[in-house]
Amino acid sequence: MAKSDLKILLVDDHEIVLRGMRHLIEDILDSECRVDCAKTAAExxxxxxxQHYDLCLLDIELPDSPGIxxxxxxxxxxxxxxVIVNTIHEELWVMKDYFDANVEGILFKDVLSSEIAQAIHVVTDGGTYFCNRAxxxxxSLDRxxxxxxxELEVLHMLANGKKTDDIAAEMHLSTNTIETHRRHLLSKLNARNSAELVLKAVKQGLIQTTRK
Known part of the structure; x- marks a missing residue:
């Protein structure tokens, strides 16, 4: 298929992002390729x-629908x-859904325009493209x-400041079982205590942050 025959859909709830992406795609591919934009899941x-589309660049955080x-x-x-996912989210538990769905590409929104261009070329030619962090x-997911x-449930509760007894009561488990989960977490993340465990979990994307 000639690049000028491609039909591409851009999905993002930010008008400036849509305009920039549309200009970039038309510049790197062909001004005659069809590029449509949507700001909501409904659109x-x-x-x-x-319309059938060959490629979708998808922002996974829209106001009216979960991305997956x-x-x-x-x-x-x-x-x-x-589908190339284009997102700010690097949390491991978020990205796992998209890897499991076999998306053709994942880019984070701070990548250079040259990498966006490369990803589009690779994916439209039948390949897959994941940026370095993806x-x-x-x-990490393959480990x-x-x-x-x-263990993740226990980890999230520890990160929220809950104590062993509280976690045990909420999960309807014994305190010994919760302590076993905590020891396994310390070993798997190579952490010395709960505070270090939470810090390493954030760095590895195991705990959701509140970053926008």
């Missing part, structure tokens, strides 16, 4: 219902579409010593 689904849910709906309405997150879902 994205309306567009994909009316929108991704699946877009694929239902536009079969064969390739690749590191993928390697066998990641915390289990129960």
């Amino acid at each position: 994205a689904l309306s567009a994909t219902s009316a 849910e929108l991704l699946h709906k877009i694929r239902e309405k536009s079969p064969g579409i390739k 690749n590191r997150l993928k390697l 066998s010593d990641l915390p289990t879902p129960k």
Whole structure:
């Protein structure tokens, strides 16, 4: 397929981002390629219902739909579409959903325009493209010593300042079981105490931050 035949959908709730991305794509591909924009999940689904797209650059934080849910709906309405996730979120537990969904690309919003261009070229040519930090997150997910879902639940409660007895009561488990989960977490993250455990968990994307 010629680049000028490509139909691309940009999904982001920021008008300035959409304008910049549209200008970039038309510049690096071909001014005759079709580039449509959507600022909400509803607009994205309306567009994909009316038109087949070859590529979608998807912001996963929209006001009217969870990103992973929108991704699946877009694929239902536009079969064969390739998706590059474009986001500020680097939390491991967030990214896991998109790796599991086999998206064709992941970029964080602070990458250079040259890397966006490279990702678009690679993905539209049939490849996959993950920026360096996304690749590191993928390697972390592939490790066998990641915390289990129960351990992550304990970790999140520890990060919120809850004590062993409180966690045990909330999870309907014994205090010994909670202490076992905590010891496993300390070992897996190579931390000496709960405070260091939380700091390392944040760095590894295991705990959601409040960054916007």
